Amino acid sequence: MEIEINMINVEDGDAIILTLKKEDKKALILIDGGYKKYYPKLKKRLEELLPSFDNKIDLVICTHYDNDHIGGIEKMLDDYHQIIQEIWIHKISDTLTEQVSLMKSELDSIEKIEEEYKRFKTLAGINEHQDFLIIEGYRDLLRVSEKLIQYDLESKTKEPTRGDYLEGFEEFTVISPTAKYYNSFLHELKGETFLKDIRNNISENKMILESFEEFTDLQEIRKGIDLSTPCSRLEKSSLKNSVTATNMVSIVTLLKANDCKYLFTGDAGIETFEDQNILDEDIKNLDWLDLPHHGSKNNTSEIMLSHFNPKTVFVSARGTANRPHYLIKQCLKNKETGDNIFVTNSDEETWYLKYDENGNTERILNT
Template identity: 25%
Template sequence: MEQISLKIFQVKAGDCISLKYKGDDEKFHNIFIDCGYSGTFDRTLNKEIIDIKSKNERIDLFILTHTHQDHIGGITKFIRKYGQDDIVDRFWFNGGRLLINFETSNKVSVNQGYELEKYLIQTGKQNVQKIIYGIENYKIFGAKIQIVGPRIEDLDKFLKSWNKDYSILSEKITTNMCDWNKEIAEFNLNNFEEDGDDDNKSSIALIFEINYDNKNSRKILFLADSSPNVIAKNLSNMGYSKENRLKLDYVKLSHHASKGNTSDDLLNLIECNRFIISTNGTNRDKFPHKETFARILRHPLRDKKQKVEFIFNYDTMELRNIFKKHEYQDPNLNFECLYPKKGVTYYELCL
């Protein structure tokens, strides 16, 4: 296989990602980012875990970006199936009682987040005082993981809503209006209304980077459901600007390409032509939003000579009908859409 295998699993309108890469020890290592819904676990991530175990590999890092069920719902099945197997070296999860003194809290919930916290605390898989935020960076077998969100103040706001009953909540609705009938040229991109959901703003967002022989470098931005303005501020603090943009191989678009999670301020700071979209196109929020694609394609700093690739982890009639025939043929737009192979439950990128 190639040195990196990135799989974006089909978990309806959720996120579930596996990243396998050859480390500096010449062995393959595995990072998971989210696990989709409970109902999608068996046909997606579970098969990946079975394959990992058959090769005597481990899950070096399991990241649960935030508490929405389309990202964390499958963790209950994971704990029940593999909780005693000790196949995960490290978890990252900013849950409620990991941010507050859980020993003095008497509040109870039945959501997956609390179940995961209980598991982490009992097994010692995470230091109770450790939270993931800011612009810290970590190294793991030759790879660098640069955190670019959330901010500590966003986690503080998130705590205020932690005790809501997530057992009856599938996912927040940003908008129920479908904008696929509009032309790319018709969107008014001068105004931008950011997704104001505190839970989404608590998302762990990161850059995965690895260099092979100082020649074959790979850099991927995973945005979960993060706030674009938060990411833009952190990238700016890291020294990136319109004149010094962050060059990326791939960007996993935030919040399933919702129009409230990709801003011009963020696009000003990144240089990328390949964008990953994790959603089936048949969800109640009508994700992805065409406005997001229009903002990317019409961005003033974009090099129109470079073709943009929109990479979907589903191949559905709805997704194939987002763009009109003449838009595909317009040389000023210069883009294409890529879909997974038939019969598989993921889109795989081999790098």
């Protein structure tokens, strides 16, 4: 099978184009859309690829609701709704119409929290291009839901769970969540507890900023921490570190082709893999790994990395000490991965990272 993975440089977000060709079948798959402001990069690559795929997008996967993953989906729907064949997306209600109604009823509460977040941003000294835009993510999900209805796409949507696959490409399957796992978080994804996710994200950002007040740069951090055993210093729980329900139920997918394994993780967390007992042979000794949550320290454990044992790692991130986290990078460097860790924004001129079935990695610059 011919494969190509294009990870668009959307900094701390995800926008991945996966192309598959085998015999007389081919598929173009879009996994998330990144921040809305980076959509022109995504569209540019889609325009180059579409003619070779019968001008069809075979599958759009919205791994979860966060702004840095779903923001660009809204614009993509405007441009390409007529050629989309299938959409995988979670719903917090039985239908998109019910979901839109529920979310609209909560906008007053959202706006109150937004005021709190604006005050936090001002005190923290961060601007709109540096923060995680958590509040806007809620509105993005609302608009995406409305567009799916507007463009009569609900009949093409599917809520995937473990074991589902793309028709004609059984090699591309859903690893997580199981139906049971998703339903265990459903209450947190609804009603007033949906707002709890936003508050938790605000708290997580505060903790990140507070931790960095003690250090001026990565060099200073390394002075205070023994890096001889980085793997043992990784986190053991995402939930205890305020990782949201939205992230924990990210749609995780696996491609098995040419005796190789490629794992796409969204913002899944430690318990996503460990509590569901899905660290099986299918995702052991990976050839390629999309590092969870842009390399956040809260989403990857020593157990996960030991099991994944990836040969090559791609990270969609800003390339700072925090994303991907330096302990995760050092742990990977001490394993089979070595220096085969590629970060989209380590060179700001990067348009996208490209990986093919022969294991070739190429950094495409934005020209």
